Every structure is written in C-alpha cells, then in structure tokens.
Amino acid sequence: MDSIIAGASVIGAGLSVGLAAIGPGIGQGTAAGQAVEGIARQPEVENQIRGTLLLSLAFMEALTIYGLVVSLALLFANPFAS
Amino acid sequence: MFPLDFLNNSILLSGVEIGTHFYWDIGDISLHGQVFLVSWFVITILLILAFLGTQNTARIPQEWQNFMESVIEFTQDIAKNQLGESFYRPWVPFISTLFLFIFGCNWAGAIVPWKLLILPEGELAAPTNDINTTVSLALLTSMAYFYAGFSKKGIGYFKRYIQPTPILLPINILEDFTKPLSLSFRLFGNVLADELTISVLVLLVPLIVPLPIMGLGIFAGSVQALIFSTLAAAYICEALE
Numbered sequence: 389m390d391s392i393i394a395g396a397s398v399i400g401a402g403l404s405v406g407l408a409a410i411g412p413g414i415g416q417g418t419a420a421g422q423a424v425e426g427i428a429r430q431p432e433v434e435n436q437i438r439g440t441l442l443l444s445l446a447f448m449e450a451l452t453i454y455g456l457v458v459s460l461a462l463l464f465a466n467p468f469a470s
Numbered sequence: 471m472f473p474l475d476f477l478n479n480s481i482l483l484s485g486v487e488i489g490t491h492f493y494w495d496i497g498d499i500s501l502h503g504q505v506f507l508v509s510w511f512v513i514t515i516l517l518i519l520a521f522l523g524t525q526n527t528a529r530i531p532q533e534w535q536n537f538m539e540s541v542i543e544f545t546q547d548i549a550k551n552q553l554g555e556s557f558y559r560p561w562v563p564f565i566s567t568l569f570l571f572i573f574g575c576n577w578a579g580a581i582v583p584w585k586l587l588i589l590p591e592g593e594l595a596a597p598t599n600d601i602n603t604t605v606s607l608a609l610l611t612s613m614a615y616f617y618a619g620f621s622k623k624g625i626g627y628f629k630r631y632i633q634p635t636p637i638l639l640p641i642n643i644l645e646d647f648t649k650p651l652s653l654s655f656r657l658f659g660n661v662l663a664d665e666l667t668i669s670v671l672v673l674l675v676p677l678i679v680p681l682p683i684m685g686l687g688i689f690a691g692s693v694q695a696l697i698f699s700t701l702a703a704a705y706i707c708e709a710l711e
Contacts, residue, residue, distance in 0.1 A: 446697040450652055453659030460662065 393468050401459035408455025412448040419444055492592040502600055504589060509597040511582075512574040545569050548696070552703035557710055561703065564614055568607065569699035572598060576661060576691025580684065596661050596691075604658040608650035611702045619709035627709070649705060653698065660694050 423441040427434050461467075492503040523538025531539050545566035549558040579596020587594055597603045619627040631642040664687040671680040 442693060443697060443700060446656070446693065449660070450656040453656055453663065456663055457655050457659050 390469075393466070397462045397466050397468070401462040404455045404459045404462070405452070408452045408458075412451045415448045416445055419448070490592045492589045502592075502602065504592050504594050505597045505600045505603055508578055508584070508594055509575065509603070512571065512578050512597065515578075516570055516574055541570075542566065545699070548699050549703050552700060553707045553710070557707070561614075561618070561706055565699050565703050568611070568702055569695050572607070572657065572698050573692060573695035575603070576695060577688065579661065579665065580687045580691050595665055598657055598661045599665055601654065601658050604654040605650070607657070607698070608654035611653060611705060612646070612650045614702070615705045615709040618706045622710050630709075653701060657694055657698055660690055664690055 419441060423437050426437050492507075494501040494503040494506070519534070519538060522534040525534070527535055546558075546562050548569060549562050549565040552558075553561055575596050575598045579599065584594035616627075619630070623629075631639055633642070664683075667683055668680050668687060671683055
C-alpha cells in the first residue's frame with residue numbers, strides 16, 4: 389500500500405469513530421437523564437421506561453456503529469489499496 | 471521460562487483476525503466455512519432445546535417444557551407489544567426465530583471459547599460478526615414486511631409511498647433501502663466491535679482485565695437480539711397499518 393494512502397486511511401479511521409461518537413454520546417446522555425427523571429417521578433412505570441430507553445439507546449448507538457463500520461472498511465478492506 | 475511461554479501462547483490465541491476466512495470452495499462459489507460451522511452449532515442447540523421442551527408435554531409444565539414455555543412467552547411478547555393483540559399471532563414464528571437465532575449466535579460467540587479450536591485460516595466466532603449473515607437476516611425482514619403489506623392490502627400497499635404528500639415519495643422509497651442497511655450494520659457492527667475490543671484487550675492484558683468487557687459483550691448480544699426482533703416487528707406493523 390502507498391504510504392500516503394495508508395496514513396490517510398488510519399487518520400480517517402480514527403476520526404470517523406471519534407467524530408461519530410460525539411453526537412450519540414450527547415443524545416444518549418440526554419435520553420438516559422430524562423429516563424431517570426421519569427422513573428423518579430413515576431417509579432411504577434419503570435419497566436416500560438427501561439424498555440423504551442434501551443430501544444432508543446440502540447438506535448443512537450447505531451450511528452456510532454456506522455462510523456465504526458466505515459473505519460473497519462478503511463483499515464481492513466481498504467478500497468484504495470491496490 | 472514458563473511465564474514467557476504462557477504469554478506467547480496467549481498472544482497467539484488472541485491474534486486479531488479480520489478479513490481472513492476459512493473458505494470452502496463449492497464449484498465457483500467460495501463460502502465462509504467458519505460462519506456455517508458456528509451457525510450449525512447454534513441451530514443444533516436450538517433444535518435440541520425445542521425437542522427437549524416438547525418431549526412428554528404435560529398440562530402442568532415441568533423442567534424443560536417450563537423453560538421453553540417461558541422463552542416462547544417472552545418472544546411472543548416482543549411480537550405482541552409491536553403488532554398489537556389482533557395481528558401478532560401469524561408473525562410469532564418469524565419474530566421468535568429471528569430473536570432466538572441472533573441471541574444464540576451472539577451468545578455462542580461470547581461464551582464458547584472458540585479460540586481453542588484452531589482453523590487453518592480465519593477463526594470460529596459469532597456468525598453475526600460476518601456481514602453476510604446480518605444482511606441476509608435483514609433482507610429476510612424486508613421481504614417479510616413487503617409480504618405482510620401485500621397480503622393485507624394488495625396493490626393498495628403502494629399508497630403508503632405517497633401517504634402524507636407525494637413530495638415525500640423519494641424519501642419513502644429510500645426508507646426501504648435504509649431499513650435493511652441499518653438493521654444489518656447495527657447488528658454486524660455491535661458484534662464485531664465487541665469481539666474486536668475483547669481481542670485487543672486480551673492482546674494487551676491477557677488476564678482478568680477483559681472480563682468486564684466480556685460481560686458487557688454478553689449483555690450487548692442479548693440487547694441486540696431484542697432490538698433486531700423488535701424492529702422487525704415494528705416494520706411489519708408499519709406495513710400492516
């Protein structure tokens with residue numbers, strides 16, 4: 389592999405996971421905080437809140453995972469490495 | 471010299487292998503053998519459990535029957551929560567199969583020490599860490615919700631694409647492609663990320679430190695199976711509405 393392509397791929401892989409983690413991190417924090425607030429207000433619906441929370445957390449986590457998939461493609465299945 | 475040998479062995483055991491596969495060549499097609507081996511293992515376990523659960527069925531369930539009934543009740547609830555009381559029954563087998571297979575795959579990868587079995591190339595791991603498995607499961611889900619929509623409404627199913635306004639037509643069509651894409655990438659990425667984290671940690675510190683991450687992997691595996699089957703049920707419900 390060309391060394392410039394290799395270097396750019398590694399930097400890109402690191403950035404893609406790092407940047408993709410910012411938004412979902414904020415979003416998951418907000419969601420979890422609101423869920424705790426909801427449980428504190430109404431402890432009897434804890435199970436429903438937990439189910440919805442887990443589902444929505446997985447949705448947000450998927451965004452980071454897309455970044456991870458991109459970085460894995462760059463590292464292990466790089467299309468530009470001839 | 472013993473500790474050094476041990477270290478070397480553990481590093482050999484924990485080599486990070488991605489993109490290497492145990493190929494089976496059948497005609498012109500090359501198959502990823504390690505995926506097949508582990509999925510057959512999972513299918514066998516599921517079949518044995520189902521067989522044990524239906525042996526000597528009694529009015530008052532005991533032992534295996536009791537266990538399997540609670541499992542089926544759980545998967546039935548996934549379908550019932552999304553699809554509603556009146557539509558859920560025909561879709562219970564599909565949703566339950568998805569849940570049990572993905573759950574079995576994730577846990578087989580997380581719990582069974584496959585690294586002790588050394589293949590000539592590639593390594594045995596969860597079948598869901600291969601993108602082909604997850605894409606096929608996601609495409610099955612797509613086909614299932616198209617079938618649900620067509621069997622309920624016939625050709626009127628296409629009205630859904632111009633539902634709020636015809637301006638949204640491209641977005642509605644795009645959604646049919648992004649649904650299987652996000653389903654498959656989510657499962658694949660999560661399982662692969664868990665295994666990667668564990669193998670990198672084992673490479674750095676072979677003892678004790680990776681254990682919490684392994685526990686997290688077991689938890690994440692079950693949550694991902696739940697998510698996949700819940701989303702499949704939700705998509706089917708969307709097509710039925």
